[in-house]
Amino acid sequence: MKTSIAPAITIVSGLLSGELHAAPQPLTSEQSRYFETHIRPALVQYCYDCHSEETGKTRGGLLLDTRDGMLRGGDNGNVLAGATYRDSLFWDAITWKDLEMPPKDKMPAEVIQKFETWLRMGAPDPRIQAKVVVKSEMDIEAGRNHWAFKPPTEAAGATIDSLVTAKLKEKSLTPAGPADALTLLRRINYDLVGLPPTAKEISAFISAWDKDRKSAISAKVDELLARPQYGERWGRHWLDVARYAESTGKDVNVTYPHAWRYRNYVIDSFNADKPYDEFIKEQVAGDLLKVKSEAEWQENLIATGFLAMGTKSLNQSNPRQHRMDVADEQIDAVSQATLGLTVSCARCHDHKYDPIPTTDYYALAGIFLSTDTYYGTVRSAQNKRASQLIELPIADPMNTRKRVSQAEIQQMEQQLQQLRITRRNNRATGNDALAGAAIRRRMSELESKLAQIGEGGIPDTLAMGVQDARDPANAAVYVRGNVEKPAQEVRRGFLQVLPGGGPAAIRRGQSGRRELADWLTAKDNPLTARVMVNRIWLKLFGEGLVASPNNWGTTGQAPTHPRLLDHLAVQFMNDGWSIKQTIRRILLSDAYQRSSEINESNYERDPDNKMLWRFSPRPMDAEALRDTILAIGGGIELRRPYGSQISETGDNRVGRGFNQDRLKADVRYRSIYLPILRDDLPDALGLFDFADPNVSKPTREATNVPAQGLYLMNNPLVLIEATAMARNLIKESPNRESQVRSAFLRAFGRQADESDLQAAQAFFANYRPVRQASNSQRGPQEQFQRRGPRARPQGQGQFRGPRAMNGERPGMAGPTGSMGGRPGGMGGGRPGMNIPRTDLTIPNMTPEEQTLAVFCQGLIASAEFRILN
Numbered sequence: 001m002k003t004s005i006a007p008a009i010t011i012v013s014g015l016l017s018g019e020l021h022a023a024p025q026p027l028t029s030e031q032s033r034y035f036e037t038h039i040r041p042a043l044v045q046y047c048y049d050c051h052s053e054e055t056g057k058t059r060g061g062l063l064l065d066t067r068d069g070m071l072r073g074g075d076n077g078n079v080l081a082g083a084t085y086r087d088s089l090f091w092d093a094i095t096w097k098d099l100e101m102p103p104k105d106k107m108p109a110e111v112i113q114k115f116e117t118w119l120r121m122g123a124p125d126p127r128i129q130a131k132v133v134v135k136s137e138m139d140i141e142a143g144r145n146h147w148a149f150k151p152p153t154e155a156a157g158a159t160i161d162s163l164v165t166a167k168l169k170e171k172s173l174t175p176a177g178p179a180d181a182l183t184l185l186r187r188i189n190y191d192l193v194g195l196p197p198t199a200k201e202i203s204a205f206i207s208a209w210d211k212d213r214k215s216a217i218s219a220k221v222d223e224l225l226a227r228p229q230y231g232e233r234w235g236r237h238w239l240d241v242a243r244y245a246e247s248t249g250k251d252v253n254v255t256y257p258h259a260w261r262y263r264n265y266v267i268d269s270f271n272a273d274k275p276y277d278e279f280i281k282e283q284v285a286g287d288l289l290k291v292k293s294e295a296e297w298q299e300n301l302i303a304t305g306f307l308a309m310g311t312k313s314l315n316q317s318n319p320r321q322h323r324m325d326v327a328d329e330q331i332d333a334v335s336q337a338t339l340g341l342t343v344s345c346a347r348c349h350d351h352k353y354d355p356i357p358t359t360d361y362y363a364l365a366g367i368f369l370s371t372d373t374y375y376g377t378v379r380s381a382q383n384k385r386a387s388q389l390i391e392l393p394i395a396d397p398m399n400t401r402k403r404v405s406q407a408e409i410q411q412m413e414q415q416l417q418q419l420r421i422t423r424r425n426n427r428a429t430g431n432d433a434l435a436g437a438a439i440r441r442r443m444s445e446l447e448s449k450l451a452q453i454g455e456g457g458i459p460d461t462l463a464m465g466v467q468d469a470r471d472p473a474n475a476a477v478y479v480r481g482n483v484e485k486p487a488q489e490v491r492r493g494f495l496q497v498l499p500g501g502g503p504a505a506i507r508r509g510q511s512g513r514r515e516l517a518d519w520l521t522a523k524d525n526p527l528t529a530r531v532m533v534n535r536i537w538l539k540l541f542g543e544g545l546v547a548s549p550n551n552w553g554t555t556g557q558a559p560t561h562p563r564l565l566d567h568l569a570v571q572f573m574n575d576g577w578s579i580k581q582t583i584r585r586i587l588l589s590d591a592y593q594r595s596s597e598i599n600e601s602n603y604e605r606d607p608d609n610k611m612l613w614r615f616s617p618r619p620m621d622a623e624a625l626r627d628t629i630l631a632i633g634g635g636i637e638l639r640r641p642y643g644s645q646i647s648e649t650g651d652n653r654v655g656r657g658f659n660q661d662r663l664k665a666d667v668r669y670r671s672i673y674l675p676i677l678r679d680d681l682p683d684a685l686g687l688f689d690f691a692d693p694n695v696s697k698p699t700r701e702a703t704n705v706p707a708q709g710l711y712l713m714n715n716p717l718v719l720i721e722a723t724a725m726a727r728n729l730i731k732e733s734p735n736r737e738s739q740v741r742s743a744f745l746r747a748f749g750r751q752a753d754e755s756d757l758q759a760a761q762a763f764f765a766n767y768r769p770v771r772q773a774s775n776s777q778r779g780p781q782e783q784f785q786r787r788g789p790r791a792r793p794q795g796q797g798q799f800r801g802p803r804a805m806n807g808e809r810p811g812m813a814g815p816t817g818s819m820g821g822r823p824g825g826m827g828g829g830r831p832g833m834n835i836p837r838t839d840l841t842i843p844n845m846t847p848e849e850q851t852l853a854v855f856c857q858g859l860i861a862s863a864e865f866r867i868l869n
Helices: 029-046 067-072 089-094 109-120 160-170 181-193 199-211 213-225 228-241 260-271 276-288 294-303 319-339 358-369 397-402 406-429 432-451 513-520 528-541 562-574 579-587 600-605 622-633 645-649 706-714 716-732 736-748 754-766 847-860
Strands: 371-374 465-468 475-478 486-490 798-800 832-834
Touching: 029 109, 089 109, 160 562, 181 199, 181 213, 181 228, 181 579, 199 213, 199 736, 213 579, 228 260, 228 528, 260 294, 276 294, 276 465, 276 513, 276 528, 294 465, 319 358, 319 371, 319 513, 319 528, 358 371, 358 475, 358 486, 358 513, 406 432, 528 562, 528 579, 562 579, 622 716, 706 716, 706 847, 716 736, 716 847, 736 754, 736 847, 754 847
Parallel strands: none
Antiparallel strands: 371 465, 475 486, 798 832
């Protein structure tokens, strides 16, 4: 399914605003008597079971127990509308012309005759409900006193370090010294590109460091910011916030085969250092912005995929409920991502904690209800809310490889025609229930495929996104969020508590998203710049200056360094909203370059390091962990793959028939390109605290559970890369000591010390390779063989360096703040650990390769490997 660039869906006039018709004429006593005598009893007997508020059923989204419900209609709009009553859906249904209502038994002829008389009379209906008005007693003016709603102020002549130092002095804290060259290089590499530095890069950096420390750091930061891998690293951070996924989630979890275009748009935007205000405008209102070329127009259309990317309840029978749920999800995503506010909490009542009345919520809802959302999916018995997609103006050249022949098109058309005949025959004989769902599903699949085939049999280039509805309108406030209980209409607009809030001057015939985008990115908006620089700080330090990055309301956390937060926000806007410049400024500060060394006195005063007296160690995220395993094994593919595995498989319902097990597990590209199915993540991500794609999730959890260790000891990816790493080390040097030194440099980004070498020597002296079966005796499923643990003298086979995870958070355990009760955490001493008793028996491995491979796997499975110091 697709739509042209112009909006393609007509909305029943007045449906969104709650205006049903012009005010009804007063009924005569005869009309009221006729309705109460003949019509209401018939509706109760034949219709209310499936279409009334009392029973709680709204089949097809239709309520027939009020006049307003009949006029609002359901999936197909006002059931009484038509040139004559015989053209109405209501007459069509009760006479079983096309629709058949009630479905099991047709109404008696005399009842239908009564309804016909009523329709001829103009369908007089006395069931008119009094208009409800939802009022708010919230004090908006008082709410503006909250610190986050006041404009940021610049501290003249201040710098990051001067503001941090002032706080340290205030708390009588002594800052840690600068990190050493290798620690800082590893930290910068992971923070900017999510990959470890190579041996060559380490050598070059050390050489530059010895000449001029500051110049070496500055040059390295600039180099990494210019790499394409920077956009992949920082684009992934935004995708967490944007709840990026390739399926709908919820009750019917259906794939989004075209979601990857939005993913690539985000990566490219970060690499281009697109100004953040433009980045936000494109995602909220890209289809409404002025453009200079088709390429720019296409990019903007793809950007609006941000609004289409959310979860969808496709099994929702009420169209108004579905549309409102989609709008609510969009309000929630936009408000949390850009403003750090939970505006959706005001859907059913005034926000309990923040100065956001429910009328403000519906002022925003009018904007999104005046927007059509195109996300695709194939209609089926479970998927009642399938959607079109947007056809992009520039054809994707890769689609030529998917060309469909004329014979294949004709075959699909013939199948579709035969299915229609079969369905019609089944309905005529009353057998539709037997295979109706399967037939409808197959018909939808064929219709979807045919609709996406363009000229010459080449599939159209499609994307998820939004467009303005044909008839934008204000929304009504829904009482307690109930879509069947509209109250007064509210003008479209923005949050009153922020500058420029309240009813908006919206261009005629438009939704108001353009005006919303301008308001969000206005320099006098006190939140947008602050929220983003806090997200940047969070990713570089492990915690934001505001520890609740998506909640800046009254229940959120106050900033630890309010002057620094304002300084960064003002500088961010003055730098043209440049994310790269902000990152660069932070990375070149002393605060970022500190060591992670523990100071006992500081720890007693500030155990959580809120004042930034040292650099807090933190674990790698899931993507960096997998990418590093591939990188040190030499098997990582840095080129971007085309599309995604979900785009290759097309429309599917996630479940038993389609899940991660059906997708390729041996891909070598970076983790940002792995398939992200809601409620079914790849193990490499899901086991290591990947962000929940069902919601905007700016922070990652930091857990330490047995399943993570088992993955690192048993997963084929780890075994293969450990083996590849061992073979590369042997190629580089026949000398065991140099192999160990090189292994430590690859895995930990540091030199092996004497205790590391002694522990490694003890391991090699005690390890005994496993005798392998010949290849002819080994089946395809026996590529990786394991033996159980072997008895050995206590204390043998240990080495210092890789450290076992002990269930404690890095840098947070024990009274000294170490990972094992020893000062310094991962930056201090390195307690010993046992090498995992895993024996690799990959075919054609020599005993030397096997021994070194197990050693390499021990490094990968260690805590030091996962910790950024």
